[in-house]
Amino acid sequence: MTSPHAFWLAGRQATGADSFDVTNPYDGRLVGAVSVPTDAQVEEAVAAAHAVREEFAATPAHVRAAALDHVVRRLTERTEEIAQLISAENGKPIKWARGEVGRAVSVFRFAAEEARRFNGGEAQRLDTDLGGTGRLGLTRRFPRGAVLGIAPFNFPLNLSAHKVAPAIAVGAPMILKPAPATPISSLVLGELLAETGLPAGSWSVLTVPNDKMPALVQDERLPVISFTGSGPVGYSIMESAPRKHCTLELGGNGAAVVLGDYASEADLDWAATRIATFSNYQGGQSCISVQRVIADASVYDRLVPKIVAAVEALVTGDPADAATDVGPLVSEDAAKRVESWVDEAVQGGAELLTGGERDGAAYAPTVLAGLPDDVKLSCEEVFGPVMSLQKVDGEAEAYAAVNSSKYGLQAGVFTHDLQTAFRAHRALEVGGVIIGDVPSYRADQMPYGGAKQSGVGREGVRYAMDDYTYERVLVLTGLAL
Numbered sequence: 001m002t003s004p005h006a007f008w009l010a011g012r013q014a015t016g017a018d019s020f021d022v023t024n025p026y027d028g029r030l031v032g033a034v035s036v037p038t039d040a041q042v043e044e045a046v047a048a049a050h051a052v053r054e055e056f057a058a059t060p061a062h063v064r065a066a067a068l069d070h071v072v073r074r075l076t077e078r079t080e081e082i083a084q085l086i087s088a089e090n091g092k093p094i095k096w097a098r099g100e101v102g103r104a105v106s107v108f109r110f111a112a113e114e115a116r117r118f119n120g121g122e123a124q125r126l127d128t129d130l131g132g133t134g135r136l137g138l139t140r141r142f143p144r145g146a147v148l149g150i151a152p153f154n155f156p157l158n159l160s161a162h163k164v165a166p167a168i169a170v171g172a173p174m175i176l177k178p179a180p181a182t183p184i185s186s187l188v189l190g191e192l193l194a195e196t197g198l199p200a201g202s203w204s205v206l207t208v209p210n211d212k213m214p215a216l217v218q219d220e221r222l223p224v225i226s227f228t229g230s231g232p233v234g235y236s237i238m239e240s241a242p243r244k245h246c247t248l249e250l251g252g253n254g255a256a257v258v259l260g261d262y263a264s265e266a267d268l269d270w271a272a273t274r275i276a277t278f279s280n281y282q283g284g285q286s287c288i289s290v291q292r293v294i295a296d297a298s299v300y301d302r303l304v305p306k307i308v309a310a311v312e313a314l315v316t317g318d319p320a321d322a323a324t325d326v327g328p329l330v331s332e333d334a335a336k337r338v339e340s341w342v343d344e345a346v347q348g349g350a351e352l353l354t355g356g357e358r359d360g361a362a363y364a365p366t367v368l369a370g371l372p373d374d375v376k377l378s379c380e381e382v383f384g385p386v387m388s389l390q391k392v393d394g395e396a397e398a399y400a401a402v403n404s405s406k407y408g409l410q411a412g413v414f415t416h417d418l419q420t421a422f423r424a425h426r427a428l429e430v431g432g433v434i435i436g437d438v439p440s441y442r443a444d445q446m447p448y449g450g451a452k453q454s455g456v457g458r459e460g461v462r463y464a465m466d467d468y469t470y471e472r473v474l475v476l477t478g479l480a481l
Helices: 037-052 054-056 061-077 079-089 094-117 158-170 184-194 210-218 230-239 267-282 297-312 332-347 395-404 418-427 461-467
Strands: 008-011 012-014 018-023 029-035 122-125 136-143 147-148 175-176 203-204 224-228 245-249 257-258 292-295 353-354 366-369 386-392 410-414 430-437 470-476
Touching: 008 018, 008 029, 008 184, 012 470, 029 079, 029 184, 029 332, 037 054, 037 175, 037 203, 037 210, 054 136, 054 366, 061 079, 061 094, 061 184, 061 297, 079 094, 094 158, 094 430, 094 461, 122 366, 147 158, 147 210, 158 175, 158 184, 158 203, 158 224, 175 210, 184 203, 210 230, 224 230, 224 461, 230 245, 245 461, 257 267, 267 297, 267 386, 292 395, 297 386, 332 366, 332 386, 366 430, 386 395, 395 418, 410 418, 418 430, 461 470
Parallel strands: 147 175, 147 224, 175 203, 224 245, 257 292, 257 410, 292 386, 366 386, 410 430
Antiparallel strands: 008 012, 008 203, 018 029, 122 136, 136 470, 353 366
């Protein structure tokens, strides 16, 4: 029997007294055991992060950039190995796991680039009033302090990268807490960081159980929290630590709008294929997966059979098979929850067009029409391979349908009209509007985050760097300006 995976404590490997198993949700096989830090080890990691904060903030930009470049190289070299690991612990089809590693490579590359140009300073003349004669303001950004990064299970490597890479870029110590279902990808990231020359204590990867998190969340030595996960957990974190700076990337109820001008056969084929793929591509376990399709009445009847056919053409099964499009959910309990929500909708009067069957942790890609307004699938984030179809009359009604949700992460609008695109950008209460595609598009350098109950703050490398830092002005006096 192999030893449990060690965690990373202030840049070095360590083990605790207990461990837990990580299993493959597809077949239940053991992926590996992971060691759990003791309370004393967690305290050691936090104390080290707090102690090194000034040293790390003063680290030359070229040192931080070189460390990030190193991770880029090593992730690239180990892409297949890490993709296989993501697929095994997450159940994600290998084609999507490879894509996730590629995205993480981009995140670290963007962070290396930003580290070299961040914090250059902005000069401002202050002699615009008499009292400012001879004075110049110089504004720079400095880290707020050590960051607690709490990562989710659905993108265990890339969403860890979105917390770690910006922290390194600005010189902020990072305590990364991976999801208990998928911790091993983050531990491999620790291996790559350990190969760099970053200061001891500037980073830790702690496989802490969820019930141990309140103490970390409330620790004043960790003034910044970056959390990705469910709304109830995210808002409970913010309420329990009201004086901290929190970035919360929470749930969504992603809508794809197909307007009347998107009407050719080629248009509808493209829309149907993209909708089918990105309602199901992570088993629907993405905050920006397509959960709602809102189509103009003029195209609805032609679009629906195309969507159903595209969904039924998706290959389900073993995530290790390169042909598989849709694998299992992260656990059988997750699949049972999705099953219960679909059953509730059907019993409430929704029409099941395809899918609706569960096999262990797998749930068949599912399409519903005529969803009642009061069922969970209408109001909440399903986080599973399920979409609903809705017919609307015109652009205004479509936007109202999108905005009826309490969530507002991203929306996709299929239109060819530039004026319509700008109206959508103004009207939709979301963090991102994607024109000509599904809401599931994300470029890792762009600002990413939501409105309403989809969160607070923005990720995307440069935007996370802003969140991890604050402006400090230096006023120079007696200058001949």
